[in-house]
Amino acid sequence: MSDETVLLVFTNAPSAESARHIARSLVDARLAACVNILPECQSIYRWQGAVEEAAELPVMIKTTAAHYQAVEAAIRLAHPYELPEIVAVPVERGLPGYLAWVAAETRHEPSAPPEA
Structure with missing residues (x-):
């Protein structure tokens, strides 16, 4: 997978x-x-041996493979859960212009995420 590969990263809040x-x-x-x-x-879901239920908001993040580690770190910093769901799926196909836009918007050197 190239650094320019677009990823969909999922978490729940x-x-x-x-x-x-x-x-x-x-x-x-x-x-x-x-x-x-x-x-x-x-x-x-099952958590620490018990079946739990929770209301959550799904969050879909569009980024590139080059930024995955920083995205994961930023989510962990900002997320209130002890073990947040963070999964990434590579985008194999998509509208070329949209995928180029995602790459362009994340191509700049990222700044440090704000403190949680």
């Missing part, structure tokens, strides 16, 4: 405020070209 904070910190630092905060969903 416990509140709109938390999701916006993560999104703004990534876009402001030029680590992401765009972040979508989706409507609330219900998550059911």
Whole structure:
């Protein structure tokens, strides 16, 4: 995978405020070209031996492979969960102009993300 490969990075946030904070910190630092905060969903998962349920907001982050490590670090810094979901999926195909835009918006040297 090349550094220019566009990635979709997914996480979930416990509140709109938390999701916006993560999104703004990534876009402001030029680590992401765009972040979508989706409507609330219900998550059911096993955590520390118990089945849990939580209302969460899915967050979709558009970035490039070159910035994945910094995106992961910024999410971990800003995220309130002990172990946040952070998964990345490479984009194999897409509108060429859109993929070029993502690459261009994240090509600049990223600035340090703001403190959580």
